[in-house]
Amino acid sequence: MVVGRNRNAQLVIDKSAIYDNISAEINRLDDKTEMFMVVKANAYNHGAVQVAQIAKAAGATGFCVAILDEAIQLREAGFVDEPILVLGITDVEDLPLISKYNIDVTVSSVEWVKQANQVFEDLKLKNKIKMFLALDTGMGRVGLQTTNEVDEFLEFINSKENNLLLDGVFTHFSTADGKNTDYFNFQYQNFEKLMKCFKTKPRYVSVANSATSLWHKMTGSNMIRFGVAAYGLNPSGTVLASPIALKPAMSLTTELVYTKQVQPGRSIGYGATYTVADDQWIGTVPVGYADGVRRSMQGFKVLVDGHLCPIVGRVCMDQFMVKLPYKMNPGTEVVIFGKQAGKEITLQQVADQCGTIHYEIACGFTERLPRVYK
Ligand SMILES: *Cc1c(COP(=O)(O)O)cnc(C)c1O
Numbered sequence: 001m002v003v004g005r006n007r008n009a010q011l012v013i014d015k016s017a018i019y020d021n022i023s024a025e026i027n028r029l030d031d032k033t034e035m036f037m038v039v040k041a042n043a044y045n046h047g048a049v050q051v052a053q054i055a056k057a058a059g060a061t062g063f064c065v066a067i068l069d070e071a072i073q074l075r076e077a078g079f080v081d082e083p084i085l086v087l088g089i090t091d092v093e094d095l096p097l098i099s100k101y102n103i104d105v106t107v108s109s110v111e112w113v114k115q116a117n118q119v120f121e122d123l124k125l126k127n128k129i130k131m132f133l134a135l136d137t138g139m140g141r142v143g144l145q146t147t148n149e150v151d152e153f154l155e156f157i158n159s160k161e162n163n164l165l166l167d168g169v170f171t172h173f174s175t176a177d178g179k180n181t182d183y184f185n186f187q188y189q190n191f192e193k194l195m196k197c198f199k200t201k202p203r204y205v206s207v208a209n210s211a212t213s214l215w216h217k218m219t220g221s222n223m224i225r226f227g228v229a230a231y232g233l234n235p236s237g238t239v240l241a242s243p244i245a246l247k248p249a250m251s252l253t254t255e256l257v258y259t260k261q262v263q264p265g266r267s268i269g270y271g272a273t274y275t276v277a278d279d280q281w282i283g284t285v286p287v288g289y290a291d292g293v294r295r296s297m298q299g300f301k302v303l304v305d306g307h308l309c310p311i312v313g314r315v316c317m318d319q320f321m322v323k324l325p326y327k328m329n330p331g332t333e334v335v336i337f338g339k340q341a342g343k344e345i346t347l348q349q350v351a352d353q354c355g356t357i358h359y360e361i362a363c364g365f366t367e368r369l370p371r372v373y374k
Helices: 015-028 040-044 048-058 068-076 092-100 110-123 147-159 182-195 210-215 347-354 358-364
Strands: 010-013 034-038 062-065 084-086 104-107 129-135 164-171 204-208 223-226 250-255 258-262 280-285 301-304 307-312 320-324 333-340 343-345 371-373
Touching (some): 015 034, 015 223, 048 062, 062 068, 068 092, 092 110, 092 129, 104 164, 129 147, 129 182, 147 182, 301 343
Parallel strands (some): 010 371, 084 104, 129 164
Antiparallel strands (some): 250 333, 258 280
């Protein structure tokens, strides 16, 4: 998809908001605890390289990504020294790249390490394979679950010290953003049980994503994987209050490209789902679901000239219509979420409208919308 540079529609990214969110969290950490900034999925669509630069300036010492390609993107963008951890599973066939780019990979099975060691020896790779061991304490996604598995893993890697380097160990909580802490505590107990297998701890021990870091004690941990909160979004949605002021970094701004008065009895958009009752001014906005503005946004109120105006009729692929309070001209600014004239629409409100979470909305904007940094 081409980037729409000649259309006034863009994701505006507030760099200082990201900087402030990261600094605020780093200020709450003890001296021994480092922050790895999570920049997977193009930094939740905020732009991986730009966010990595801000995060580094604000004090983050490493990065987490989801897939190997995202790690390589950062290395090639000039982040040559920082540890970069791939949180997902990588293929042993990619070890030449992993070794060449000095990437940390997540290990989730003893089988994988044995294969990795074999590939390392067969191909005579130069850099040791750097790994984080994932412990599945109850998330049920990746990681070793039992002390037997961890013992077997540690025994194997200790026997292959020339090839394999255990850089860290981490676990991931599934309910750190909720009011009820029972399952969180269950997972923590499992974590502490599994950690007893280690005679010496690896350099990094990490238990926290944003939610765990904001709302829980992180005993025995020295690195956090900070994601969504850095972008100014509350990981719990509206369930828990954040101990730091979260400044939303992303907004979506565009303009009216066409306005007209519509006679009563006529309808707007596909399916004629909205019929004009009295003389109304209707504006057309040049973004749609191909940009990630979902069809379920029908009825949502966006900001136009300081007024909250409802989206009327169905959202089309490339355009949608809004009901205006009075005659407005093409070129009038439209804010789908973000601030205008002292009013604010949040991604949380968009997510509520669409029946999902802000993470998914942020990730859902497509490359047709350029990112503009301010
Ligand atoms: C995505 C992810 C994170 C970051 O989560 P946030 O909720 O965005 O802070 C941390 N750890 C793992 C394993 C992840 O997959």
